[in-house]
Amino acid sequence: MDKYCAPPYRIKMVEPIKRSTRQEREKYLSDAHNNLFLLPSDAVYIDLLTDSGTGAMSHFQWSAMMQGDEAYAGSRSFYRFEKSVRDICGYAYVIPVHQGRGAEQVLLPVLTKRKGMVFISNMHFDTTRAHVELAGAHAVDCVTGACFHIDEYHPFKGNMDVDRCREHIKKYGASNVAGIIMTVTNNSAGGQPVSMENLRAVRDLAKAHHIPLIIDGARYAENAAFIKQRESAFRHMSIREIAREMFGCADIFLMSAKKDGLVNIGGFIAIRDNEELFRSCQVRTVAYEGFPTYGGLAGRDLEAVAVGLQEGLEPDYLEHRLDQVRYLTEHLRDAGIPVQYPAGGHAVFVDCKRICPHIPYDRFPAQAVCNALYLEAGVRGVEVGSLLIGRDPESGENIESPFEWMRLSLPRRSYTYAHLELVADAVRAVYEKRETLRGLVFEYEPPVLRHFTARLKYE
Numbered sequence: 001m002d003k004y005c006a007p008p009y010r011i012k013m014v015e016p017i018k019r020s021t022r023q024e025r026e027k028y029l030s031d032a033h034n035n036l037f038l039l040p041s042d043a044v045y046i047d048l049l050t051d052s053g054t055g056a057m058s059h060f061q062w063s064a065m066m067q068g069d070e071a072y073a074g075s076r077s078f079y080r081f082e083k084s085v086r087d088i089c090g091y092a093y094v095i096p097v098h099q100g101r102g103a104e105q106v107l108l109p110v111l112t113k114r115k116g117m118v119f120i121s122n123m124h125f126d127t128t129r130a131h132v133e134l135a136g137a138h139a140v141d142c143v144t145g146a147c148f149h150i151d152e153y154h155p156f157k158g159n160m161d162v163d164r165c166r167e168h169i170k171k172y173g174a175s176n177v178a179g180i181i182m183t184v185t186n187n188s189a190g191g192q193p194v195s196m197e198n199l200r201a202v203r204d205l206a207k208a209h210h211i212p213l214i215i216d217g218a219r220y221a222e223n224a225a226f227i228k229q230r231e232s233a234f235r236h237m238s239i240r241e242i243a244r245e246m247f248g249c250a251d252i253f254l255m256s257a258k259k260d261g262l263v264n265i266g267g268f269i270a271i272r273d274n275e276e277l278f279r280s281c282q283v284r285t286v287a288y289e290g291f292p293t294y295g296g297l298a299g300r301d302l303e304a305v306a307v308g309l310q311e312g313l314e315p316d317y318l319e320h321r322l323d324q325v326r327y328l329t330e331h332l333r334d335a336g337i338p339v340q341y342p343a344g345g346h347a348v349f350v351d352c353k354r355i356c357p358h359i360p361y362d363r364f365p366a367q368a369v370c371n372a373l374y375l376e377a378g379v380r381g382v383e384v385g386s387l388l389i390g391r392d393p394e395s396g397e398n399i400e401s402p403f404e405w406m407r408l409s410l411p412r413r414s415y416t417y418a419h420l421e422l423v424a425d426a427v428r429a430v431y432e433k434r435e436t437l438r439g440l441v442f443e444y445e446p447p448v449l450r451h452f453t454a455r456l457k458y459e
């Protein structure tokens with residue numbers, strides 16, 4: 001097995017985390033109605049719920065924050081932020097927003113010129129899909145079939161199926177396609193990367209039909225690092241150059257800076273050259289996010305993003321980042337546990353349908369595994385499966401998700417390999433007793449976004 005890269009940083013400030021006994025965790029989980037979202041974070045030892053906004057900032061970021069300019073308009077911090085974003089993508093126009101979904105609520109309705117238009121994506125992220133639908137458009141996913149064969153190696157399981165995308169453009173008519181959204185890396189497919197070859201093919205298709213191409217680039221730097229590792233034509237380019245090349249394919253870049261921006265809050269919209277689109281987005285930003293030079297962020301937050309974006313592209317940082325995810329993936333795979341392979345960029349996706357074939361989809365097998373992992377070692381993962389997907393709005397029936405994932409997301413620069421070894425041991429222990437796990441039913445089911453606040457009980 002290849003070696004894993006040691007952290008390119010040392011620890012200067014620590015945040016204590018608390019271990020607990022199994023007996024304590026049983027009480028915490030029952031008080032949380034068997035829903036890990038309802039746990040106080042103090043009841044969690046290792047928190048792999050999400051990699052969004054949970055990373056550690058550098059001393060450069062913290063010191064930049066002290067220089068935040070809190071002017072309502074024309075803040076110095078905005079200009080530093082704008083310069084940093086322009087530096088990575090080369091686009092002319094930059095609008096800050098409070099986080100990724102802020103960018104979605106500003107941009108997507110501007111692109112949706114009429115009700116009933118469609119957005120085509122390799123895979124819409126949940127909030128992106130929600131904002132497409134709120135704008136009165138439909139969301140269509142065309143991810144490559146390779147991402148459904150979890151045991152088979154494919155270097156770019158996040159790719160768009162270009163033929164299917166072309167068929168959809170034909171079916172709806174190019175003038176009814178409001179935009180093509182490339183999610184890089186493809187979050188919902190397991191943090192899987194998109195190749196440059198694929199991005200270019202999608203660009204050619206979008207150009208030929210005059211459809212705007214949007215990069216939903218929360219994890220664009222991880223994607224660029226994968227291109228360097230796995231796409232031979234780019235081996236000799238720097239990650240920065242590869243990122244520029246990626247943005248060269250698109251017209252608009254949306255970013256949740258809570259991921260590769262290495263901050264706890266923030267995001268932006270960047271637009272290559274369409275001034276009219278920029279003006280329309282500015283108008284909506286004032287109404288929904290804030291004046292266009294702060295967009296819902298404090299001046300100090302803008303400073304942290306300006307620095308974090310640059311650090312997020314550093315090759316040593318990215319090598320260690322991807323190695324941490326690979327470490328946990330390979331340790332689980334070596335133990336015979338079914339996981340999305342090869343490793344993605346930010347999380348390990350464990351296939352709980354295969355671990356618990358005795359639990360039907362509407363008894364939420366992945367939730368059963370997540371809860372068992374919490375009881376085992378105080379590790380919090382998250383269910384991405386039939387509990388999350390919810391019910392068919394027409395029939396009211398539970399929808400069966402194609403996957404029942406337990407997602408273990410790794411916060412950036414936060415945990416050590418020793419923590420991950422503990423996680424791997426705990427998953428193995430749960431796997432040993434998989435036949436004893438039981439499914440769950442609702443004690444209370446909220447009407448929307450049920451997974452966040454549902455109360456569950458064991459059958």
Ligand SMILES: *Cc1c(COP(=O)(O)O)cnc(C)c1O
Binds near residue numbers: 125183187217256258
């Ligand atoms: C996180 C994320 C978003 C939404 O961003 P928030 O900052 O959580 O609002 C959108 N798209 C992708 C791909 C994401 O990972």
